[in-house]
Structure formats: structure tokens, C-alpha cells
Amino acid sequence: MAGIVVVFDFDKTIIECDSDNWVVDELGATDLFNQLLPTMPWNSLMDRMMKELHSQGKTIEDIVEVLKRTPIHPRVVPAIKAAHALGCDLKIVSDANLFFIETILKHLGLEEFFSEINTNPSYVDEQGRLRISPHHDFIKCSHGCSLCPPNMCKGVVIEERIQTSLSSEGKKKLIYLGDGSGDYCPSLKLKEGDFVMPRKNFPLFDLICKDPLLIKADIHEWTDGEELEHILLNLINTIAMEENAQFISAADCKLQTMSAHEALPQALPVRQ
Template structure:
């Protein structure tokens, strides 16, 4: 193994859209979604929509067919395969759901490249309908993070990964984290000096980081599309493999520095971020 853990978000990072919205739009439930959206949490809403789809005769096979058509940049799969071939431990931390993610990864032929998928539970019930539940049961045990939506704190997941590395004597391993949404900001703050954050440029996590890049200990390496994702990721992997662990220094992209200059000194980060990542 290379001593590198690559953590991917899923929606708008591996695939090029939001998988929940892709299924809702693809099966004709956009109007109902928009009607119910203001009334309940996202995961509760998705579970409700799956119930309604089932009641109207939509099958699991039809849901899979829609997921098989989800857009993905042609360089993302080669990037994943190359990182795996170089010995990286690939994982997913996503606010989508397990059924959608596994269905897409299996269709693309890349599920086997990931050692771990951290996401909201999604499974087919005995009645034959899809159930979607929150990762954290916020009704019983709130995670307590003001930066994250109630159903998932990705920062806690990153901390668990870091703790497991320490417990296994692998604390020298480095993490590369790729994400796009506001939910990816909290885990970016939990990364260490030896780690690397790859925010998708001009997406919510990029905007939040650029308010004050110095809040991050990890190096910041932005990307804009699948081609740049591949280039930056493989360059980082090659860089890490040749780095002396003691000589790692923080890097902040010049683009991010320029954007930071436009933010006034008194502007503070929001205490509560949008629900979806």
C-alpha cells in the first residue's frame, strides 16, 4: 500500500450531478419533491418519495435503470483505477445513500476499488420498496455539529478514520479528501498538516474554504472537472510518495488567495450551512 487514503464524496464529485435529484427527475416526481421539500428533512423526504414511487408502481428495476444513466466525466473512472493501482486505499463519504451508490458503482464496474462506503442507509424492504434512512439518527442522538446537516457529520467520519489509523499504528498515512458541497467543509477542517484537500472549484466547499484558507491545516488543491480531478489527484499521489514526511509544508492555491482578498476582514463563517452537500 502507498500509505495514502483517498476519500471521495460521491454526488458532483464521482458522478456529475446529485443522484437523489437525478432519480426524482428521471421518474417524474419533481413536482411532488418541490412540494414536500419545505416540510421535512432531506432523508425523510427521500424515504417518503420512495414510498410514493412504490405506491404508483415504480419498481426497483426502474430506479436502477435511471441510476445507470447518471452522467459521469469520462476521466473519473480512469482516475479511480489509477489511484487504486498505485496502492491507495479508496473510500467514499457521501450524503447520498447506499443503494444509489452501490447500484452506480456496480454498473460502472468500480465498486471493488473502494474499501469502505460511508453514507445514509438505503435498502430494499420486504415489501419491495426502497427505504432511505439517515446516517445519524438525529431524533435519538444528534451529532452536535453546527456545520453539518442533522443526518450526517462527515467530520466525525474523518475523525473515526483518523482514530482507526492511530489505533492500527498507521498514523503516518496521509488522507486526500475530494468534495464539492458545504457538507465537505467540516471534514476539511479535521484534516492534518500532512493531508490534502481537493475542493471542487466554484462549488460550495470551495467558496467556504476561500473565506479563510488558513483555517485548514491540510494543503489545498482545487479541481474543476473530471479531467482536472484526474490530473491533480495523480500528481498529489506521486508527490506524496516522494515526500519526506518531515518536510511537508502547507500549500494554498494562488486562486484561493486571490478570492480571499475580496472577503472583508470582519466577515465570519456561517454557523449553520445549507442542508445538502
């Protein structure tokens, strides 16, 4: 199973909501957020919202308590733990931010199950304010992808980071789970033999349905955490059985070759 890498989006995939909206709404800043939304990129807006919330007296502890209440389907945590127990390498590629993701994973007891989190950096500054930065510094240069927001192209992460590591480590299969339009670009980067799991009736699923032939990976849609668990673990077990069958077939071939050599008549000694 060491050959399988499972890549999860975070918002509306691992958790049941958008973590940015959840924090803004729960801390009573929805109106301001909506007012500022047309004026700046989403990622920059979230950094601005953290400044506004801080100025209103909201603390990091307040944000943490809100994040601990983030809704999640009860079967998602067991699914992640089972995939890890089966030997899969689990990663996250998300347009949320590191503080939100790590806080939620720690609360759920899941932080140790992921080998890598690719997302927008964040930190708490000297004033106790959460700062959120773009994954890609679009002020200096563009990532060049018209499908993705300026701060992050998940396709670049899949292609340049994860698929490159797959090749160097000899890993073979990639399973990608997502829901949003930002998950479409990385889905296009998947190869034959990979799998994409779009959440049904969400933007990624709708985009794939417009022209499924553009996707090289096998497509397996899901609707909720229960289906996520069932389909993901079935895929992992199916891949494992195929790999075992190939291993057994190769071993049988080797044994047959050895038997054939043993059946050859002994060479006669050459008279001197």
C-alpha cells in the first residue's frame, strides 16, 4: 500500500463548510466581509478580516474555539485513520490557511496522519493578530494558470511537488478528493491509473461533467462522508489487490522459468 498517495482538499471535503466563512460568520463579521469582497482577492480579504476582528477585540483563543466547532461528517475521521492504517501517504492541498487547518486537525486528533499540508501560510504576530499570506506571491509574479485564483494553483502543487515526489519515490497511484472549482486544475493533472473523487453536485463535479474526457483519471463521485469513506477504502483495497495480483503473477513467472531450467537435460561432459 506504500505506493498510494491520497490528496485531500480541506474545505467542504474533510470538513462540511468553508473554514474562512465559518470563522467570519461565527465571529459576527459577515456584513463587513461581504462589503469588502468585491474589492480584493479572497486570500487578501481574509488577512484583512483577521485585522478587523483583532481590532474588535477578538482574540486567537476566540478563533480557536470557533474552529473547534467546525462541522464534520462523523465518518470522515474514521476514513482518514483507516486510509493511513492501510499504509497510504495522506496529504492536504487547500486554499484555506495553515492555522485554521492545523487547529481543526489537532482538535480532531488527525494532525499526525498527514505527511504534508500545502496551503496559504499563516502566523500569529506580536500583537496577537493572525496574519494570512498567499501560497503563491502573485504580487511578484503570476503562477500563469487562468483556472485558479492568483494566490494558489493547486495544479502546480500536484504537478511540481507531489507528482515529482511520486516519481522519485517509486509510488504509483494518486487519489484526489475535492469539491470546488479550484480542484479542477489539479484533477486535469492526474494521469491514467490515478483516481479523482469529486463531491457530487459541487463545482468540481459540475466542471468534470461538462467534458469528462478531459480527465485521464478514473472518476468516482461521492455525496457525503459515509460515501467518501466507502468509496475511498474500496479504491485503496482494489489497488492493493491489483498490486498483489501483479506481484504473485511475477513470482509465478519467475518460478516457472526456474522450473523450466531445471527440466533441461544435463550437458554431456566433453572428452579431453
